[in-house]
Amino acid sequence: xxxxxxxxxxxxxxxxxxxxxACSIAKGETLADTIRVVSGYADAIVIRHPKEGAARxxxxxxxxxxxxxxxxxxxxxxxTLLDLYTIRQSMPIDRIxxxxxxxxxxxxxxxxxxxxxxxxxxxxxxxxxPGLELPPTLAAGxxxxxxxxxxxxxxxxxxxxxxxxxxxxxxxxxxxDSTSYFNVASSYRITPELLTGAKKHLIVLxxxxxxxxxxxxxxASPHARYFEQSKNGVPVRMAMxxxxxx
Amino acid sequence: xxxxxxxxxxxxxxxxxLVRRIKNGTVIDHIxxxxxxxxxxxxxxxGATPEALSIATNVPSKNMGKKDIVKISNRELSKEEVDRIxxxxxxxxxxxxxxxxxCEKQGVEIPTLxxxxxxxxxPGCITRTNEPIKSRFExxxxxxGLRCLYCDSVITKDLTSYII
Numbered sequence: 445x446x447x448x449x450x451x452x453x454x455x456x457x458x459x460x461x462x463x464x465x466a467c468s469i470a471k472g473e474t475l476a477d478t479i480r481v482v483s484g485y486a487d488a489i490v491i492r493h494p495k496e497g498a499a500r501x502x503x504x505x506x507x508x509x510x511x512x513x514x515x516x517x518x519x520x521x522x523x524t525l526l527d528l529y530t531i532r533q534s535m536p537i538d539r540i541x542x543x544x545x546x547x548x549x550x551x552x553x554x555x556x557x558x559x560x561x562x563x564x565x566x567x568x569x570x571x572x573x574p575g576l577e578l579p580p581t582l583a584a585g586x587x588x589x590x591x592x593x594x595x596x597x598x599x600x601x602x603x604x605x606x607x608x609x610x611x612x613x614x615x616x617x618x619x620x621d622s623t624s625y626f627n628v629a630s631s632y633r634i635t636p637e638l639l640t641g642a643k644k645h646l647i648v649l650x651x652x653x654x655x656x657x658x659x660x661x662x663x664a665s666p667h668a669r670y671f672e673q674s675k676n677g678v679p680v681r682m683a684m685x686x687x688x689x690x
Numbered sequence: 691x692x693x694x695x696x697x698x699x700x701x702x703x704x705x706x707x708l709v710r711r712i713k714n715g716t717v718i719d720h721i722x723x724x725x726x727x728x729x730x731x732x733x734x735x736x737g738a739t740p741e742a743l744s745i746a747t748n749v750p751s752k753n754m755g756k757k758d759i760v761k762i763s764n765r766e767l768s769k770e771e772v773d774r775i776x777x778x779x780x781x782x783x784x785x786x787x788x789x790x791x792x793c794e795k796q797g798v799e800i801p802t803l804x805x806x807x808x809x810x811x812x813p814g815c816i817t818r819t820n821e822p823i824k825s826r827f828e829x830x831x832x833x834x835g836l837r838c839l840y841c842d843s844v845i846t847k848d849l850t851s852y853i854i
Contacts, residue, residue, distance in 0.1 A: 496843075501816050516841075
C-alpha cells in the first residue's frame with residue numbers, strides 16, 4: 445500500500461495485482477511471462493512474491509526497472525531504506541548497538557537490515573527462539589565483513605545497552621501447536637516495564653504488522669517509533685520510484 | 691558394459707594396466723580417491739548406459755596416495771561436464787582418446803559460475819519452480835561452497851546430492 449501511496453503522491457498511477465487469482469498466474473502462467481506482459485503496461489514494476497529470488501528473476505525478464513518489495517524469506521530492501529532513514533532521524537547510524545529480536549531466520553526485513561547495518565560498523569545483537577536464529581550463511585557473511593554479532597538468549601541481557609531495538613513478528617505457523625507459540629511469543633513481548641532501564645534515546649522499531657510482540661501500552665512511549673517508521677515508507681518509496689523512473 | 695575394478699594394481703605403479711585401453715572416448719584420471727561414483731553421477735550416467743564404462747577406485751598413486759580412474763568409451767566430455775567434475779575433484783585430468791592415442795589432455799578448472807547443473811537446496815527458491823530459468827551458482831573462493839545467485843543460499847557440503 446505504501447508504494448501505491450508513494451506513486452500517487454508523485455502524480456502517477458499504479459496497477460495493483462494483490463492476489464494470484466487476479467492475474468494469469470492462476471491459469472498457470474509463469475512469473476517470467478507475467479513480468480514480460482506487465483513490462484508493456486507500466487514504467488516500473490514493484491514486486492512482492494512468496495519465492496526467494498523472484499525479484500531477481502523479474503529483473504531478468506522485465507524491460508522496465510524492478511523494485512524488490514519482499515521475496516519470500518529472502519530480502520526486503522525498500523523496508524531497510526526506510527528503517528535506516530528512521531534510525532537516522534534519531535541518531536547517527538555509525539557504530540551504534542542494534543538488537544534484532546524475533547524470527548530472524550525467515551524474517552526478510554531482518555536479513556536486509558542486518559546486511560545494510562554491516563556497512564556502518566554497527567554491533568548487532570540477536571535474540572530469537574531456538575531454530576529461528578539468523579541464517580548461518582548470512583551471519584557468516586556479515587562476520588566476514590567485520591560485523592560484530594552477539595547472540596543472546598534473553599532480551600534482559602541486552603535491553604539496557606542498545607540504541608535500537610528492532611522487533612519482528614514471530615509467525616504462528618513456525619510452531620507445532622498454539623501452546624508452543626504462545627509460550628515463545630510471551631517471552632519475546634516488549635512492554636513498558638522491560639524498557640525501564642533502557643537508554644533514554646533507545647528507539648523501538650517494527651516493520652509491522654505486529655501481533656503480540658509489542659504491548660500496545662508502549663505506543664505512547666517516546667521510545668516507540670514504529671508508526672513514524674511506517675509513515676517514512678512513503679517518502680522513501682517516493683524517492684526510490686523517482687530514482688528508477690525520474 | 692561396466693567394469694568396477696578393485697584397487698589391486700595401478701598403472702601409476704607400473705604393475706600393468708588396470709583396465710584395457712579404450713579406442714575412442716575419455717579417460718578421467720587423478721580423481722580424488724573414492725569420488726569416482728560421484729563423477730559418474732555428475733556425468734549423468736545412471737541406470738542403463740550404452741557406453742563401455744570402467745571404474746577403478748582407490749588405486750595407489752605416487753602423488754595422491756589413492757586415486758580413482760574412470761574410462762568412458764565413445765564419449766568426449768564437454769567443457770560443462772569437465773567443470774562439474776572440478777567441483778568435487780579439482781585435481782582430475784581429462785584425456786580425450788582417439789584411435790587409442792591421447793589427443794587432448796587437460797586439467798580441470800574450478801569455474802567461477804555454475805549454470806544449470808546444480809539444484810538449489812532452498813525449496814523456497816524461485817529456481818525450484820517451473821520458471822524458464824536455469825539455476826546459477828557463484829563458486830565461492832577458498833572452497834567455501836556455492837552461492838545461489840537468485841536466493842543467496844549457500845551449499846557448503848554434500849555437493850553431489852545437489853547436482854542435477
